[in-house]
Amino acid sequence: MRNKFIIFALSLLLLLSFLSPIQAQDNDTFVMGIEDEVSNLDPGETTISVNERVASLIFDGLVQYGKANKIVPGIAKDWTISDDGLEYTFNLRKGVKFHNGTELTAEDVAYTYRRILNPDYGSGLRAKIKAIDTIEVVDNYTVKFTLKESYAPFMLGMTFGIIPKAYAEEVGDEELGRNPIGAGPFKLEEWDAGNQIVLTAFKDYWREEPKLQKVIIRSIPESATQAMELRSGGIDFGVNLDVGQLDSFVDNPDFTVKSAAGAGINFLGFNFDMSPTNNRKFREAILQAVPFDQMLPQIFGILGERAYSMLPPTLWPEDREFLKENAVKFDPEAAAQKFADLKESGVIPADYTAQIYVSNSRPNQVKTAEAMVTALNQAGLSAEVNAMEFGTMWDMLGRGEIGIFFLRFVSDPDPDYWLYRFFKSDGSLNRAFYENDQVDQWLDEARSISDEGARAELYNKVLAKVLNEDIVFYPLVHSTQIYVMQNNVEDLEPGNSLIIPLVTPTANVYKED
């Protein structure tokens, strides 16, 4: 009986293995692994990273990100901005087609933005364009936005994907998110929820026809599985590999590994509404006690670049050297002395244990927190790691119940997006509960003027104040974006972590024979 079974099982295996080549993909089909599953493809609701990236293949905006994240023309062939910075007039290209064959006109643009502005729709993107006062359709190919007040990062909001008004009105928001129709390089062919999304090239794409005929986007949450899929040829491209797995691809001639700095910032934050973290001496002592320069490269490896600014290296202003020189340096003796002084003066209560909060879904941050706790204990401050599920931690942060925390943040390429929300007194992400009138004034001013040089100067002041002088946050590591691909994939360059750059103003990805 046992022998029969083994023979049966072996013959089944053999049969299956002969039936078809398992993994090989033809060169027109591009398979990629992403780390999470797509839940909604409505470009007005894509506040979740994977959704946003996949939607970026289906939808095109008035403008797009070009090289070094500079804004370049998209569906709008050009635009004018009035001298007071309040009127933006966009001239659309003629003959741009949606996937259903209808032409994209100014009406569609106005509809797209009015929908996001509608408070009942509840879009997370609304904050980026809420400076808009009116939207006027001048003619079929001209649309004019008038702002309530000048807002320098406004152009970044013009990258939102344009949706066809007639279709959206006919099917409603939900159906639009399930069966999206845009004017982007790829159209949705099949969506097997939780498993994969199949896109096909849009032949009438206004820029040029995509070279890849078919794109399959598979959700593969486990990093180890993505690595195996790459090795077995099941996917052409993966974005979600751990440090340990990456190393084996770097020296392997079958694969190409490319990296680009600045996909996000990992940082340490302090609560200004809570004792003793509201004490500058205490915050400084914590940073002096921990050898961050030594441990961060070990923990993050090629996935991170040591950070001294909140802004990614690719984003102006260029004042990193100044911030680095003035950052708190490792000095365990000084730290121990400070902790002792603070205990004596009663700032640190006798039974105090510093709780360091970190999200358990970020293993590298957890490792950093653990190393940090060891260093703090050595310097005479009792400390523990509190690794918890992100949702719970986020809730506690919002209520101001956390004194010391690790966070990671990603945003669009304008300093305003990175700084205003964190350091403005009423900023929506001011989890440090930091309040400073001078900083508020600089931040307000910097978003209302359009001269980049003057803005950069203001942001330098803000960064020097909040990072060096007041130590609100302590930047740790810029996460590096790493692409691992089969070596026959050409023209795929990492850069902007919010898109998948298959067909961009500067690239059209293909696979070599």
Add this chain to the structure above:
Amino acid sequence: MFAYIIKRLLWLIPVMIGVSLILFGIMQLVPGNPAAIMLGTNVTPEAVQALNEKFGFNKPFHIRYFLMLKNFLTGELDSIYYNDQVLSIVERRLTATVELGLVSLIIAILIAIPTGVIAAVKKNSVFDLLSMFVATIGISVPAFFTGIIFIYLFSVYFQIFPSSGYGGPIWTLSGLQHLILPAFALSTVMIASTSRLTRSAMLDVMKEDYLVTARSKGVAEKMIILKHAFRNALIPIITNVGNQLAMMFGGAILIESVFAWPGVGRLAVKAVEYRDQPLVFGSILILSLLYVVVNLIVDLVYVLINPRISYK
């Protein structure tokens, strides 16, 4: 018997109401505002307010409970995170989950029971020692690790099976190819525990007097083992298999992650992460229903294999 089934089915109603109440209560205790989590770093007070109103998070407890239950029963419960109705989201994944669970079960039974029986009959033989040694390893090694090893062996090294993903319904070739590795990986734990249990149950039965009687009457050894001993050893085995199957439906989360398998377990974890209350409610309620139904089926199978058990 028929009356018994009806009675058991009617009992499902209060059980499920109890489950739904406990579930809903726990969901209220879990910290984290779904609107704030969903919006992430794009969060603004107005956007949170808009979402709270859209999904009715501001209403009192009992109203939200009845609303959720009503919407669930009428199939109108909308997920927060996924842009779809809870029932249709769960339904799509249920196929994947049930396919994986049942195929693993079949593999496990085909391997574990013969192994256990042979090991018991040839007690202390090389086969017995070896198979029970392997079974001990099978119980100890976590299934996701087995999964990764399988992927490495069968898809990276030998390139026989695809490494991950769902290939389609089971009756399609691609569906079957994709199913085999996760099914084998998931079945390892079940094979290990079932074969050990089969062995010990068989050993217990084989000491019984009626087997001695049967042997002295001259019944063939094969007949004794299969008909007299094995049938009586089946009760604990079926109980174990039933429990394991029910666990497989909801508890295959690690295997689902490793093989990127779009099952209900992973869905439920995702739903909890995003505080997607309607989806947590719907997916766990359906998983509980599966669990209860599997248990009912196990109870009914008892009657088939042992005529001394009857339900009145």
